[in-house]
Amino acid sequence: MSDRITLTLRAPLDRALDADAIAADRLAALSAQEIAALPLWDGRNAVALGDVFSVSGERAQTVVLEGDLAKLRGVGSMMSGGTLEIRGSIGSAVGARMLGGAIAVQGSAGDDAGSAMSGGSLVIAGNAGDRAGGALQGASKGMTGGHIVVRGSVGREAGARMRRGTLCCASAGAGAGLGMIAGNVIVAGAIGDEPGAGNKRGSIVALGGVRVPQTYAYACTYRPPHLSLMLLFLRRRFAFPVDDAHLHGLYKRYSGDLAEIGKGEILEWQAT
């Protein structure tokens, strides 16, 4: 038994590989030989993990990935426990449908990061692509639980159709919170156009200003009591950059999407 399993990329990848076999909980009970025999998928062709990565350590709750992993898809998919540490950037669908545990990406992530996740935490030190925390193609719900923290920017449609959980980021592209059912999208900086279109009960928190869509209507300016609790938690747990002024400050509340049931909201922080 080791304290960690380290997978080091043997050579740069020249094509994308599906790597949903790599998840901390799935590797935790395996020997190094068993890990090396796991399949990665190049289209319909299986490739042994050991041919792509050198494996050191076995039977550990923590898995470390090293190398240029931007062409690796689906790492951490359906992970339910343990810790996955990605030392570099990672490809699309990292942490998709994850149920628990923690994934930390030291670089950036591709599209669909944490899509349809229901628990655990996905922390990305760099940027994330489109549809972070969103729904799988054709699915009615995006993430239904857990936390996605992106210290950089997220692409388009972050948190699309999310049902529960929290996604927070430094800035977000257009269409953040598209079709949200509930849950929270918290943006420290700029938000792209049309946030919260089709939002039912979700909360979009704009700490750095927002252009409010026409299908939202101003309700009031107040101090939302749950926000201090939520922002304190994010600051404490994920070192999300929240000032004391955000914790107890005034927010404009816009109700929407009024083309939907109108129980959603955009909370825009007011600098004093």
Add this chain to the structure above:
Amino acid sequence: MEIRGVQIDDTFAEAFGMRGARIIITAKNEKWARESANKLTGFATSVIACKCEAAVERELAPSETPDGRPGISVLLFTMDSDSLPKRVIERIGQTVLTCPTTACFDGLPDSPDRLAIGKPLRTFGDGFQASKMIDGQRYWRVPVMEGEFLIQETFGKAKGVGGGNFLILAESAEVALDAAEAAVESMAGMPGVILPFPGGIVRSGSKVGAKKYKGMIASTNDAFAPTLRVITRTALPEGVNSVLEIVLDGLDFRSIATAMRAGIDAACIAGVRSITAGNYGGKLGPYHFHLRRIMSGDLDDAPKAASAGPAAQP
């Protein structure tokens, strides 16, 4: 045993099992947290007529509260599990929900026994309420005229101890009050303990039932009433002209014993003749706080054994 010339009687306080909750009230500032807590704990001195016993446990700094605002911790006790959520719900509903700027949180997060408190109170929102999951806990945002009231969905329940007590027997009413005030001050803010009576002090200690009036649940403790010294079976030593009692409820035996030790020590001032305690002969309450053991530093629950000595009844 004597402390600074004050005799500590060889007797014990007899206490009972209760069920308790810890309610954290936060607000814009300490004033409004205190205002709400004072209302919540009003008329909650004794389960005999108030249905619960409650008091402020201590003030909380912003760094100690869930939302980073000033807060007050309140303990509330009832005699049984069924009535605890009823009392908590009706009091929060009338005194915290109504109070400007407050929010309300569970103070026993590690308790596996959960009471649905915010869940029924959310219906005040008439369908406009919304919930948020934060750090694994559900909170309800209830829209109100001021803005929003936030309350945690469930609160922890604890098995507590009610009726810890000691009596201060003094040469005068002035000395008795000075000693009792000193005792209360020394116990203020101790974790896990409340003093539910006015200012933490009881002047009307009672006995079970009554000698004259049938149907009375409690009546004056005539054995400790100085004006009745010559016409009843008194328990008052010579020179004692006034008695005050301190009653304590707590989340566990040790918390009460620790507070009693501090309070009794502080009460031993000039003019106090002795410190004693109320019990029923050891037959009713499962928790016995032996004064001399406590003052010797033994603060843990001991095997039950009735002690000799005068039996006052709290």
